[in-house]
Amino acid sequence: LIATFPNIYISTTVQYIDLSINQSAINLQSIMVFEKDLNLDATELRLGLPGSSEESLRISNKRALPDMNDDSGVAAAKKCDQETAPPTKAQVVGWPPIRSYRKNSLQTKKTEAETGGMYVKVSMDGAPYLRKIDLKVYKGYPELFKALEDMFKFKVGKYSEREGYNGSEFVPTYEDKDGDWMLVGDVPWEMFINACKRLRIVRGSEARGLGCVV
Amino acid sequence: MNYFPDEVLEHVFDFITSHKDRNSVSLVCKSWYKIERYSRQRVFIGNCYSISPERLIARFPGLKSLTLKGKPHFADFNLVPHDWGGFVYPWIKALAKSPIGLEELRLKRMVVSDESLELLSKSFVNFKSLVLVSCEGFTTDGLAAIAANCRFLRELDLQENEVDDHRGHWLSCFPESCTSLISLNFACLRGEVNLGALERLVSRSPNLKSLRLNRAVPLDTLQKLLMRAPQLVDLGIGSYVHDPFSEVYNKLKIAIQRCKSIRSLSGFLEVAPHCMSAIYPICGNLTFLNLSYAPGLHGNKLMKLIQHCRKLQRLWILDCIGDKGLGVVALTCKELQELRVFPSDPFGAGNAAVTEEGLVLVSAGCPKLNSLLYFCQQMTNAALITVAKNCPNFIRFRLCILDPIKPDPVTSQPLDEGFGAIVQSCKGLKRLSLSGLLTDQVFLYIGMYAEQLEMLSIAFAADSDKGMLYVLNGCKKLRKLEIRDCPFGDAALLEDVGKYETMRSLWMSSCEVTLGGCKSVAEKMPSLNVEIIGESEQMEFNLDDKQKVDKMYLYRTLVGHRKDAPEYVSIL
Numbered sequence: 001l002i003a004t005f006p007n008i009y010i011s012t013t014v015q016y017i018d019l020s021i022n023q024s025a026i027n028l029q030s031i032m033v034f035e036k037d038l039n040l041d042a043t044e045l046r047l048g049l050p051g052s053s054e055e056s057l058r059i060s061n062k063r064a065l066p067d068m069n070d071d072s073g074v075a076a077a078k079k080c081d082q083e084t085a086p087p088t089k090a091q092v093v094g095w096p097p098i099r100s101y102r103k104n105s106l107q108t109k110k111t112e113a114e115t116g117g118m119y120v121k122v123s124m125d126g127a128p129y130l131r132k133i134d135l136k137v138y139k140g141y142p143e144l145f146k147a148l149e150d151m152f153k154f155k156v157g158k159y160s161e162r163e164g165y166n167g168s169e170f171v172p173t174y175e176d177k178d179g180d181w182m183l184v185g186d187v188p189w190e191m192f193i194n195a196c197k198r199l200r201i202v203r204g205s206e207a208r209g210l211g212c213v214v
Numbered sequence: 215m216n217y218f219p220d221e222v223l224e225h226v227f228d229f230i231t232s233h234k235d236r237n238s239v240s241l242v243c244k245s246w247y248k249i250e251r252y253s254r255q256r257v258f259i260g261n262c263y264s265i266s267p268e269r270l271i272a273r274f275p276g277l278k279s280l281t282l283k284g285k286p287h288f289a290d291f292n293l294v295p296h297d298w299g300g301f302v303y304p305w306i307k308a309l310a311k312s313p314i315g316l317e318e319l320r321l322k323r324m325v326v327s328d329e330s331l332e333l334l335s336k337s338f339v340n341f342k343s344l345v346l347v348s349c350e351g352f353t354t355d356g357l358a359a360i361a362a363n364c365r366f367l368r369e370l371d372l373q374e375n376e377v378d379d380h381r382g383h384w385l386s387c388f389p390e391s392c393t394s395l396i397s398l399n400f401a402c403l404r405g406e407v408n409l410g411a412l413e414r415l416v417s418r419s420p421n422l423k424s425l426r427l428n429r430a431v432p433l434d435t436l437q438k439l440l441m442r443a444p445q446l447v448d449l450g451i452g453s454y455v456h457d458p459f460s461e462v463y464n465k466l467k468i469a470i471q472r473c474k475s476i477r478s479l480s481g482f483l484e485v486a487p488h489c490m491s492a493i494y495p496i497c498g499n500l501t502f503l504n505l506s507y508a509p510g511l512h513g514n515k516l517m518k519l520i521q522h523c524r525k526l527q528r529l530w531i532l533d534c535i536g537d538k539g540l541g542v543v544a545l546t547c548k549e550l551q552e553l554r555v556f557p558s559d560p561f562g563a564g565n566a567a568v569t570e571e572g573l574v575l576v577s578a579g580c581p582k583l584n585s586l587l588y589f590c591q592q593m594t595n596a597a598l599i600t601v602a603k604n605c606p607n608f609i610r611f612r613l614c615i616l617d618p619i620k621p622d623p624v625t626s627q628p629l630d631e632g633f634g635a636i637v638q639s640c641k642g643l644k645r646l647s648l649s650g651l652l653t654d655q656v657f658l659y660i661g662m663y664a665e666q667l668e669m670l671s672i673a674f675a676a677d678s679d680k681g682m683l684y685v686l687n688g689c690k691k692l693r694k695l696e697i698r699d700c701p702f703g704d705a706a707l708l709e710d711v712g713k714y715e716t717m718r719s720l721w722m723s724s725c726e727v728t729l730g731g732c733k734s735v736a737e738k739m740p741s742l743n744v745e746i747i748g749e750s751e752q753m754e755f756n757l758d759d760k761q762k763v764d765k766m767y768l769y770r771t772l773v774g775h776r777k778d779a780p781e782y783v784s785i786l
Contacts, residue, residue: 098589105507
């Protein structure tokens, strides 16, 4: 590309040596937002080669950001474990440049998807009060039923697509996003936990109608 | 000079619609100025503090449509404290008092209160169109006032605003007599909406062409809405989660097939990927597809969807599409002009799924590409040089490497040569955002080659004042320059202060400019407002001229210092 720009004076070597110095010693003040448990003073790195004073090396390059791929000098400043996605990773204010609205949307989705939990109320006919469970905690219907059975001291019957739940007085049902009351177990688990707003364990006699609908 | 009567000139001017052209026309002579100002209906004000509402009203008595922008661009990224300014209320108040019959108001990055919305809704009988982009300060109560009082409302378009959702019945506030809606976009609202009211509203809006729903609108409501509005051109889907074997889903498939006019599709704020096949019938006609809020859609399901979209001109997507997915885009979307790839995991540990490879593939497959926003893990000079060769038509080129000072990973060089190739090849480039490791060199190239450049965004780049000087000296058409975390100081700032009068604004934060330097600019150029923005909590200002300024925002203005600045903003 040098041939394309014949009139430009490029001082290659000098510039890039300067850069490599700047990259390996970094001033972390003023723009970094760290987790509270990081001791900034102890981990502050300064510009410059060993033995040089700070003033003489306050080079115009305000490269105040750790090279995120540099494992050596900066590792001490990052408490994160390189293997897992580190929530303690240093974040620069306003970077990457995406609108707050978009950032918040992603956060909400991530939170919901990972940590938020999906708490739904569970009522059982005849029980004096309701309970709440986190659907995210269960891997599938068997675990959910086991938890409900333990919580309310009853037995879920045997599920079949044709007949609903057989062999039990109690039937698990749920209210979906449309407000309809559905039989638990008809749809794939992922779809169920996304649709379920609350659970209700219905007495067999009432549930007869639901159980027979195919 | 004037061979024609005024009416004839006015008729000729009617054909001149672009703001730039109209502005030029008004400068020709006094009589053209007069004719132009009486016939002008649409005014664009890029910085609300550059002029006052009173002067606007005095000059353009026939004003019908006003566009206003408030906060500087970097406010989008939390670099500007919330109450810095950009209040729309004084504008609405002044317009309401005047005889002006406002019909359209378009606002970007402004603070809009419920009070302003209510005043707006009650003051202009023929008010037709409200567009709010990246605004804040209002609640659904304000929207209720608009719905209730604007009898001839055609357009209510809310894009990415922070709205305090009172879960109200604002939708129910549209009276039964309101049948004029053409465009309704409430995708950014986070709360529940009255679904029955929504259905009835859509039913009585035969002219509805654009409908963008929020997350609270479930699939079965969507199906009902589509049955009532098969004439839609632009659809934003809220929640798209349902059982693919259900009756509702079958009905949805039928409803979608009836919508033969849909050209633009967005939303999928909640998505069940196994339900995407219902969309395939309309994909072939799409020119705009926005999946940037649908992280649940990726991998094969996403690629299959894209493969149906052969006529796509604009694609907004998340980086979980991956380089491979971009390859599919390159093979399928030959008409593509605009691509935006957003990060799905902005603070993740390098799990961003696109690199320079995806970009190269798209540039090779989509020769019409002219607008790019690309968040990626890494970039190489070789890739940028290839992209520059493949796509010489870029008007907007915004590259964001998630690690902002990352060099070329293959050669460890800065990205100067790559961006240099872009500016040299793309002679029509108007907007450029840089990232990655960059020295003064890239700015030399920009100054030399980017003759049409109007907006430049720089972060964590350059070695010295020379970088900024190259740009200020070279880019004759520069209007907006925003810089953060670069080693530019007073020498660069003060070299040519007259230049700033030819620009809309300059933003510099975390650079090397001092208070003394900024004062100097303010002294020499009374036509500029030079604002020093502190932190909202700080009460005292360090008055030492040698002190480095954390945030400086200067802009040309005809009306001097603004009176609504908060305490922590000092206007020099």
